[in-house]
Amino acid sequence: MNSAKSTVPFKGTPEQEAELLRVIEEKKSDKGALMPILQKAQEIYGYLPIEVQKIISDNTGIPLEKIYGVVTFYAQFSLYPKGEYTISVCLGTACYVKGSGDIYDKLQEKLGIGGGECTPDGKFSLDACRCIGACGLAPVMTVNEDVYGRLTVDDIDTILAKYA
Amino acid sequence: MADLTVKINGMEMTVPAGTTVLEAAHMAGIEIPTLCYMKEINEIGACRICVTEVNEGRGFRLVAACVYPCSNNMEILTSSPKVIAARKKTLELILSDHDRKCLSCVRSGNCELQKLCKDYGIDDASLYDGVKNEYEIDDSAAHMYRDNNKCILCRRCVAVCAKTQGIGVIGANERGFKTYIGSAFDMGLGETSCVSCGQCIAVCPVGAISEKDYTKEVLAAIADPEKTVLVQTAPAVRAGLAECFGNPIGTNAEGRMAAALRRLGFDKVFDTDFSADLTIMEEATEFLDRVQNGGVLPMITSCSPGWIKFCEHYYPEMIPHLSTCKSPQQMFGATAKTYYAEKMGIDPKNIVMVSIMPCTAKKFEIGRPDQSAAGVPDVDFALTTRELGRMIERAGINFNALPEEKFDDPLGLSTGAGVIFGATGGVMEAALRTAVYTLTGNEVTDLPEVRGTEGIKEATYNVGGMDVKVCVASGLSNAREVLEKVKRGEADYQFIEIMACPGGCVNGGGQPQVPMGVRNFVDIRAERAKVLYNLDKSMPLRQSHHNPAVKALYDEYLEKPGSHKAHEILHTSYVKRSVN
Ligand code: SF4
Ligand code: SF4
Numbered sequence: 041m042n043s044a045k046s047t048v049p050f051k052g053t054p055e056q057e058a059e060l061l062r063v064i065e066e067k068k069s070d071k072g073a074l075m076p077i078l079q080k081a082q083e084i085y086g087y088l089p090i091e092v093q094k095i096i097s098d099n100t101g102i103p104l105e106k107i108y109g110v111v112t113f114y115a116q117f118s119l120y121p122k123g124e125y126t127i128s129v130c131l132g133t134a135c136y137v138k139g140s141g142d143i144y145d146k147l148q149e150k151l152g153i154g155g156g157e158c159t160p161d162g163k164f165s166l167d168a169c170r171c172i173g174a175c176g177l178a179p180v181m182t183v184n185e186d187v188y189g190r191l192t193v194d195d196i197d198t199i200l201a202k203y204a
Numbered sequence: 205m206a207d208l209t210v211k212i213n214g215m216e217m218t219v220p221a222g223t224t225v226l227e228a229a230h231m232a233g234i235e236i237p238t239l240c241y242m243k244e245i246n247e248i249g250a251c252r253i254c255v256t257e258v259n260e261g262r263g264f265r266l267v268a269a270c271v272y273p274c275s276n277n278m279e280i281l282t283s284s285p286k287v288i289a290a291r292k293k294t295l296e297l298i299l300s301d302h303d304r305k306c307l308s309c310v311r312s313g314n315c316e317l318q319k320l321c322k323d324y325g326i327d328d329a330s331l332y333d334g335v336k337n338e339y340e341i342d343d344s345a346a347h348m349y350r351d352n353n354k355c356i357l358c359r360r361c362v363a364v365c366a367k368t369q370g371i372g373v374i375g376a377n378e379r380g381f382k383t384y385i386g387s388a389f390d391m392g393l394g395e396t397s398c399v400s401c402g403q404c405i406a407v408c409p410v411g412a413i414s415e416k417d418y419t420k421e422v423l424a425a426i427a428d429p430e431k432t433v434l435v436q437t438a439p440a441v442r443a444g445l446a447e448c449f450g451n452p453i454g455t456n457a458e459g460r461m462a463a464a465l466r467r468l469g470f471d472k473v474f475d476t477d478f479s480a481d482l483t484i485m486e487e488a489t490e491f492l493d494r495v496q497n498g499g500v501l502p503m504i505t506s507c508s509p510g511w512i513k514f515c516e517h518y519y520p521e522m523i524p525h526l527s528t529c530k531s532p533q534q535m536f537g538a539t540a541k542t543y544y545a546e547k548m549g550i551d552p553k554n555i556v557m558v559s560i561m562p563c564t565a566k567k568f569e570i571g572r573p574d575q576s577a578a579g580v581p582d583v584d585f586a587l588t589t590r591e592l593g594r595m596i597e598r599a600g601i602n603f604n605a606l607p608e609e610k611f612d613d614p615l616g617l618s619t620g621a622g623v624i625f626g627a628t629g630g631v632m633e634a635a636l637r638t639a640v641y642t643l644t645g646n647e648v649t650d651l652p653e654v655r656g657t658e659g660i661k662e663a664t665y666n667v668g669g670m671d672v673k674v675c676v677a678s679g680l681s682n683a684r685e686v687l688e689k690v691k692r693g694e695a696d697y698q699f700i701e702i703m704a705c706p707g708g709c710v711n712g713g714g715q716p717q718v719p720m721g722v723r724n725f726v727d728i729r730a731e732r733a734k735v736l737y738n739l740d741k742s743m744p745l746r747q748s749h750h751n752p753a754v755k756a757l758y759d760e761y762l763e764k765p766g767s768h769k770a771h772e773i774l775h776t777s778y779v780k781r782s783v784n
């Protein structure tokens with residue numbers, strides 16, 4: 041079992057909390073209130089770390105585990121913030137047959153995080169994506185707006201170094 | 205509503221409207237297999253082992269019998285070739301991601317999955333093998349471990365934790381093939397606000413969750429010539445233990461249990477019923493003191509460590525309401541290692557106190573602070589009824605053929621008031637028997653108002669001109685309901701009994717597991733409780749204040765109930781805990 045506790049320090053503001061509490065107050069007596077509350081919470085904070093889920097649990101009476109179960113069930117929810125640099129590796133067919141899977145694995149190893157997660161310093165987050173229409177350059181990854189093509193696993197260090 | 209006519213396997217019968225296919229088959233004497241279904245608690249139709257063919261005029265099709273309602277003129281086929289094939293495939297698919305280690309599995313012999321595989325003639329368990337999930341075993345909690353490699357995702361544990369107990373610290377995380385039962389943010393169970401009740405273990409069909417087993421350590425202590433190994437048995441154990449040896453639910457095991465413990469080599473075979481009587485002396489005194497001297501009311505009982513942990517996590521503001529009495533298990537250990545040790549000239553450090561409990565929370569309780577009257581833990585090992593069953597079996601003791609033997613003196617002496625502690629309402633009844641006597645000098649015995657398996661019971665008794673309003677709750681979601689009422693000021697009880705497990709200790713998390721196919725139709729709480737009430741009725745002494753061993757303990761050592769010394773040895777304190 042690998043712990044899915046976010047190690048990025050939580051930087052929620054009192055304004056964000058006040059807004060979340062307002063949303064909870066408004067919705068909590070509705071049937072099936074949890075989904076809309078979670079969607080709003082993700083809008084407010086960008087992700088749903090334990091601190092946010094606890095606020096929801098404490099103020100709705102819904103057990104924390106139930107909330108966590110819903111959050112991990114739906115791909116639309118994330119337990120991790122986006123990093124300063126968002127790395128996306130294309131796992132579309134063209135990239136995949138050219139070895140983007142290895143690149144994705146290597147990035148996870150180098151960054152010490154899994155897909156969907158963010159490094160503890162908040163610098164990099166890693167995601168897989170579907171075809172971005174640059175099949176001619178396969179395999180492809182992007183770092184924020186920058187596109188890197190015809191990659192091999194050996195290129196990763198140099199690319200990461202640019203953003204360090 | 206009108207009755208319905210249905211045809212089961214060609215046989216016509218009438219059933220009340222609203223009957224499910226599963227219930228109709230049961231009425232016809234046919235048990236359809238189930239894995240996820242728990243009546244009123246887990247009706248999710250998820251596992252599909254109960255599929256059955258029904259025809260409602262548009263041809264036969266497979267439905268989940270556990271949740272599918274009968275309709276008029278429905279034809280039902282409970283074991284057609286199509287039904288059998290579907291169930292077989294479900295089992296094979298479950299096995300494809302199951303850690304099939306029956307030879308060394310704690311549930312081998314009473315595993316619901318194993319039985320179904322045998323019944324359905326599964327002869328190739330690896331038919332659909334492919335990628336398997338691998339999970340670490342979670343042994344972070346004091347009382348149990350979770351091994352998801354054997355979990356079949358039936359979610360009975362989840363339902364019982366959330367609904368029956370109102371806690372919800374376990375649930376399904378992730379989705380699809382990656383789904384597993386765990387806690388929020390993958391905390392170990394020991395980091396959550398799990399109250400250790402073990403109700404999840406009692407309902408698990410397989411060997412995925414179980415108590416932490418200390419039988420080896422107990423046998424080692426017995427084999428150590430330096431140690432005096434004492435054993436105490438909780439009231440409810442005698443109402444469950446015989447089930448481990450094939451006896452019907454509701455068999456009294458008291459005499460054979462004492463005989464078996466002696467044959468296992470315990471130096472003295474004592475009875476927690478003794479300290480249940482002692483608890484009553486202290487608790488009734490505390491209650492009357494609170495009533496007469498303006499103490500915090502309502503007072504709430506403290507015998508159930510699952511309830512205590514629940515209160516500390518979820519209702520810390522109610523801690524002043526808790527009786528400060530240790531539980532009978534702890535009072536027993538404290539008495540054994542002080543009074544009895546002195547009397548017998550044994551160094552308390554050389555006493556190993558073992559308790560046999562229907563409960564897993566007792567494993568947590570023995571490690572609590574402020575539970576070591578003699579400077580060493582009051583109790584060293586708390587085993588469940590199931591662990592004792594295993595010890596007896598392994599020792600080759602022929603339980604069913606044992607003679608009925610008695611407990612040893614003096615800590616084996618008890619009254620009828622002690623034995624009913626194991627059923628919901630029993631502590632209240634026992635306490636009232638003694639409180640009434642203390643206030644009025646009258647002896648009372650049966651108080652039917654507080655008996656029975658309902659989750660919440662209320663009664664008012666006139667005691668010496670004073671109205672005493674009492675409430676009895678079992679199952680923690682019922683406890684929650686009562687506490688909320690008290691907090692809102694809508695209830696003016698003076699005395700509340702709360703037990704963590706529904707029906708009380710007879711249905712504790714450490715009692716023998718009963719297959720859900722039986723539990724869905726038989727109230728095991730009521731059947732086991734009968735054993736205790738029958739014992740109570742048959743005893744010459746039925747009020748704690750008449751227990752001669754308890755009287756001697758006060759005369760020789762503790763002075764009187766509620767004395768300073770009694771407080772030092774028999775009372776404890778509580779802590780606030782957080783919710784996770
Ligand atoms: S859980 Fe049941 S089927 Fe699985 S290994 Fe244990 S006894 Fe066998
Ligand atoms: S022991 Fe009780 S509280 Fe803990 S997980 Fe099991 S059912 Fe829930």
Ligand code: SF4
Nearest residue numbers: 355356358359361408
């Ligand atoms: S642990 Fe047991 S009760 Fe819980 S889901 Fe798994 S198999 Fe079912």
Ligand code: FES
Nearest residue numbers: 249251252254270
């Ligand atoms: S679906 Fe009926 S028992 Fe599981």
